[in-house]
Amino acid sequence: xxxxxxxxxxxxxxxxxxxxxxxxxxxxxxxxxxxxxxxxxxxxxxxxxxxxxxxxxxxxxxxxxxxxxxxxxxxxxxxxxxxxxxxxxxxxxxxxxxxxxxxxxxxxxxxxxxxxxxxxxxxxxxxxxxxxxxxxxxxxxxxxxxxxxxxxxxxxxxxxxxxxxxxxxxxxxxxxxxxxxxxxxxxxxxxxxxxxxxxxxxxxxxxxxxxxxxxxxxxxxxxxxxxxxxxxxxxxxxxxxxxxxxxxxxxxxxxxxxxxxxxxxxxxxxxxxxxxxxxxxxxxxxxxxx
Amino acid sequence: xxxxxxxxxxxxxxxxxxxxxxxxxxxxxxxxxxxxxxxxxxxxxxxxxxxxxxxxxxxxxxxxxxxxxxxxxxxxxxxxxxxxxxxxxxxxxxxxxxxxxxxxxxxxxxxxxxxxxxxxxxxxxxxxxxxxxxxxxxxxxxxxxxxxxxxxxxxxxxxxxxxxxxxxxxxxxxxxxxxxxxxxxxxxxxxxxxxxxxxxxxxxxxxxxxxxxxxxxxxxxxxxxxxxxxxxxxxxxxxxxxxx
Numbered sequence: 001x002x003x004x005x006x007x008x009x010x011x012x013x014x015x016x017x018x019x020x021x022x023x024x025x026x027x028x029x030x031x032x033x034x035x036x037x038x039x040x041x042x043x044x045x046x047x048x049x050x051x052x053x054x055x056x057x058x059x060x061x062x063x064x065x066x067x068x069x070x071x072x073x074x075x076x077x078x079x080x081x082x083x084x085x086x087x088x089x090x091x092x093x094x095x096x097x098x099x100x101x102x103x104x105x106x107x108x109x110x111x112x113x114x115x116x117x118x119x120x121x122x123x124x125x126x127x128x129x130x131x132x133x134x135x136x137x138x139x140x141x142x143x144x145x146x147x148x149x150x151x152x153x154x155x156x157x158x159x160x161x162x163x164x165x166x167x168x169x170x171x172x173x174x175x176x177x178x179x180x181x182x183x184x185x186x187x188x189x190x191x192x193x194x195x196x197x198x199x200x201x202x203x204x205x206x207x208x209x210x211x212x213x214x215x216x217x218x219x220x221x222x223x224x225x226x227x228x229x230x231x232x233x234x235x236x237x238x239x240x241x242x243x244x245x246x247x248x249x250x251x252x253x254x255x256x257x258x259x260x261x262x263x264x265x266x267x268x269x270x271x272x273x274x275x276x277x278x279x280x281x282x283x284x285x286x287x288x289x290x
Numbered sequence: 291x292x293x294x295x296x297x298x299x300x301x302x303x304x305x306x307x308x309x310x311x312x313x314x315x316x317x318x319x320x321x322x323x324x325x326x327x328x329x330x331x332x333x334x335x336x337x338x339x340x341x342x343x344x345x346x347x348x349x350x351x352x353x354x355x356x357x358x359x360x361x362x363x364x365x366x367x368x369x370x371x372x373x374x375x376x377x378x379x380x381x382x383x384x385x386x387x388x389x390x391x392x393x394x395x396x397x398x399x400x401x402x403x404x405x406x407x408x409x410x411x412x413x414x415x416x417x418x419x420x421x422x423x424x425x426x427x428x429x430x431x432x433x434x435x436x437x438x439x440x441x442x443x444x445x446x447x448x449x450x451x452x453x454x455x456x457x458x459x460x461x462x463x464x465x466x467x468x469x470x471x472x473x474x475x476x477x478x479x480x481x482x483x484x485x486x487x488x489x490x491x492x493x494x495x496x497x498x499x500x501x502x503x504x505x506x507x508x509x510x511x512x513x514x515x516x517x518x519x520x521x522x523x524x525x526x527x528x529x530x531x532x533x534x
Contacts, residue, residue: 012300012310012347014346014347015298015347015348017347017349018346018347018348021358021359021360024360024361025360028360
């Protein structure tokens with residue numbers, strides 16, 4: 001790029017005045033990074049020292065950060081994370097499908113859909129208002145108690161159903177907000193070409209809406225990743241359940257800390273991706289034309 | 291007295307050299323029109339003067355101070371240099387009165403009462419008295435642009451930059467905005483305006499500068515520049531504008 005620019009650009013070297021300005025800017029940049037580095041080292045160092053030097057630190061370390069205990073339980077807990085990841089992947093797909101259907105039902109102006117619309121509104125209200133843990137208990141223990149044929153009996157699938165029900169409400173609302181945020185002129189230009197309401201929604205409005213709500217959508221999925229741990233209460237042996245078993249066997253809380261570290265590590269990539277997409281959206285909004 | 295003096299101002303975006311050494315002087319109470327084809331750098335030049343863009347070289351002196359120096363407080367400079375944009379850029383979440391009073395209340399230290407009295411006076415002057423409580427999206431383009439002018443004026447700027455402020459307007463609404471500018475000139479406001487309205491530029495500007503390829507190719511009194519341009523490029527630009 002630099003080479004290409006040099007080729008088309010007439011010879012121009014910065015004036016001495018500009019060189020001085022650039023030098024000052026570089027010096028300022030150096031000053032700023034020095035200050036941020038120094039303040040970070042001092043503050044974090046002080047905090048670390050305070051924690052380690054505090055009188056209870058030895059007990060805290062033995063209870064929560066026992067290295068040998070961590071080494072023993074880590075492989076088991078990491079293997080158990082496969083269940084969480086599987087559940088997250090399956091539930092995510094189900095949630096997107098359900099949420100999209102609910103969001104679309106709520107915006108489509110088709111009179112025949114009125115009963116569905118009422119159901120969709122009731123669903124989002126109930127799903128968002130009910131604690132996820134309660135839904136997991138209700139589905140995990142309640143559904144099998146019905147002894148109906150055709151209902152899933154595996155704890156894994158019951159967990160997926162519960163998470164889908166709970167998260168579908170949130171994600172549907174995020175999608176609906178995205179659809180509502182697309183300017184009416186986009187509907188008008190789609191319809192003016194002769195596209196039907198449905199075609200305009202699918203090919204013009206939804207793609208813009210989804211792009212716009214990507215950060216909040218991913219935020220919900222970050223939250224879903226850790227909430228897969230809630231299914232531990234109905235007996236699914238996931239990372240949390242495994243940690244719980246280890247912990248009660250060894251009378252040590254280190255397994256919980258290991259599981260917590262695992263959940264954080266699991267959500268980090270998605271969290272960073274969310275940050276990046278949000279930043280890109282901001283940059284795009286602020287982009288100015290010459 | 292020279293209020294604004296640009297010398298050798300350069301600006302590029304990526305490989306696109308937008309300004310390649312612009313020299314321009316504007317005296318106090320003078321109205322200078324910038325003309326030139328789309329992409330000739332008029333908007334970029336105005337944005338550089340308002341410090342919305344950082345220049346790559348050259349200097350911009352405002353009232354004798356080099357405001358292109360990285361050490362200056364850009365916010366303080368902008369308080370004295372108002373700008374009105376082609377697309378109005380009003381704050382859509384605020385009614386007209388709050389659009390106008392926001393900056394004076396935060397920056398000029400006026401209390402709500404003073405700021406609103408001042409704003410009402412300006413709105414009245416530009417025929418907008420009855421719009422104070424209205425939100426921008428309820429106004430016509432011409433009204434919005436006059437509100438944008440009032441918003442800039444409420445900071446009592448010493449220099450006002452106008453970036454093709456009639457380009458987004460319906461033809462029948464252009465007149466009301468141009469009348470407002472004519473009034474500002476009568477008040478003695480110093481104006482630098484990018485414009486496509488040649489007849490207006492002729493009647494209101496004291497001097498015109500023709501921007502071509504990121505440089506001021508030619509400048510002079512409107513009558514001379516529009517009727518007897520020295521440069522063939524200026525002449526061909528004017529022929530194209532008049533044909534269109």
